[in-house]
Amino acid sequence: MxxxxxxxxxxxxxxxxxxxxxxxxxxxxxxxxxxxxxxxxxxxxxxxxxxxxxxxxxxxxxxxxxxxxxxxxxxxxxxxxxxxxxxxxxxxxxxxxxxxxxxxxxxxxxxxxxxxxxxxxxxxxxxxxxxxxxxxxxxxxxxxxxxxxxxxxxxxxxxxxxxxxxxxxxxxxxxxxxxIGGGQASRCLYAFGQPFHLPLTSHAPAFVFFGKDRVARPSLKTVTGFYTGNRVSSGPHYPFSGSIICCFEPSSLEEHSGRRVAVIRVLRTLAHDPVRPNPRYTGPPIPPGLCPREGELLTRLYRRKVKVWAADVDAAPTSRNAQAAALSILFDNALEYGSPCGFAA
Incomplete structure (x- = not known):
């Protein structure tokens, strides 16, 4: 057959x-x-x-x-x-x-x-x-x-x-x-530095993380969006359209020192789907530093301040970071198999 x-x-x-x-x-x-x-x-x-x-x-x-x-x-x-x-x-x-x-x-x-x-x-x-x-x-x-x-x-x-x-x-x-599905094949990951595709208007992009003897499938909510807390416009808001190629990496920021925190690096934009203002955006004025830029860490608006998107994999789970613990697989793999981006605990 x-x-x-x-x-x-x-x-x-x-x-x-x-x-x-x-x-x-x-x-x-x-x-x-x-x-x-x-x-x-x-x-x-x-x-x-x-x-x-x-x-x-x-x-x-x-x-x-x-x-x-x-x-x-x-x-x-x-x-x-x-x-x-x-x-x-x-x-x-x-x-x-x-x-x-x-x-x-x-x-x-x-x-x-x-x-x-x-x-x-x-x-x-x-x-x-x-x-x-x-x-x-x-x-x-x-x-x-x-x-x-x-x-x-x-x-x-x-x-x-x-x-x-x-x-x-x-x-x-x-x-x-x-x-276990994974949405796009490009979001099936096993290591820091591995590129994946991220649409800027996706509410909860699905990932698959492969570990030594386990697989996790988190959906990371509002990676590129934010809420304002305004009852009239509760969100989430997505200020930009288009898509980008990114990777996860362990944070080297001083504020995350001593903790297992993952951040997202923007590797490149796509010519066929460039980053551009979202015509459906109805949120507050977009502050400088929120637009994704090649080579820089991905940011989001949190409590009206531009902050680096970050996931503390060992933090107590909340409604906002309940899926972040799955990223611990990338840290575990870095220790078990080595890391292509040079991470060492």
Whole structure:
């Protein structure tokens, strides 16, 4: 049986020989014929036979999807369907599907990625680039999705029995967390300094934090908004529209000395969705320093003062910081696995 697997959201859609998407629109055979039977997902073991060239995806589907079919010997036959975004003149994509275990990360943070290469020769893999989603972060399918969905059976076979890159115990643990969603794939995090996408008008963006033996899914309320306490206009207020790429980092501010406090660094803005005044904003005048700026810490308005957004992970939970304790996973991972941004307790 064939399945269309949308890249990034983890859902699966069983289909008849003419594969259907979630709306029932059929994907005809020619789009699925450029498949490859994969014998490994380990970059060190790739052969030219593991190379995949995408077929054009019907416009009814997402811009980038994969189809997986189990062949008789248990290995996966994989097709890539690609429909470039409007205005993108790029052609077919070609490269290798592979399993990525990030450095400074727990085993649960493993994921599938697609590496675009210049040739079918595996020697071109190191110089290739991973396919990215619109927000500029790598496309991925997380291990918990691979572990929990029946249509990933041949992918699991490669990871646990052929490549032995994922122990069965880790796969079993990942399966326990299969139902945990995370909104956008870019907000599945395991380390300080890891970039994520943040819309400036999102009331409670959802995150997934991967720890050594646990997963947490907090929704951090009013990260970019604030309340005024005015009964007429109770809020929350969001003074800016657009979206930004950020990362969490341990606070080095003197006021947080000796405590485990996480702050958010603005890494960059996005050309297709720039920071701009929110036309629906009806709050008080916007004070200087509230607008997100590249390279600076994210701020918010609290009791009419501009303050750095901060989460004390060990503070007694309140209605405002009830979800902040989940950020303790990032501090724990920094001690357990090291930290890419040089944090040390």
């Amino acid at each position: 064939k399945h269309v697997l949308p890249l990034g959201d983890g859902n699966f859609r069983p289909s008849p020989p003419l594969t259907s998407n979630s709306r029932g629109t059929q994907v005809h055979g020619p789009a699925l014929r450029s498949s490859s039977v994969l014998r490994t997902l380990d970059p060190a073991k790739l052969t030219p036979k593991d190379h995949i060239t995408s077929a054009k995806s019907p416009s009814c589907l997402k811009s980038f999807e994969i189809c997986v079919q189990r062949v008789d010997d248990g290995y996966p036959s994989v097709s890539i369907l690609h429909n470039p975004p409007r205005g993108d003149s790029g052609g077919n994509l070609a490269g290798f599907l592979y399993y990525y275990q990030p450095p400074h990360a727990p085993p649960l943070a493993g994921e599938l990625r697609f590496r675009i290469t210049a040739s079918v020769d595996p020697a071109s893999f190191p110089s290739g680039v991973d396919h990215t989603i619109q927000q500029g972060v790598p496309w991925s399918i997380p291990l918990r999705t691979i572990a929990g969905k029946p249509n990933f059976t041949p992918i699991r076979y490669l990871l646990t029995d052929v490549d032995a890159t994922v122990p069965h115990l880790v796969m079993d643990l990942a399966r326990e967390y299969q139902c």
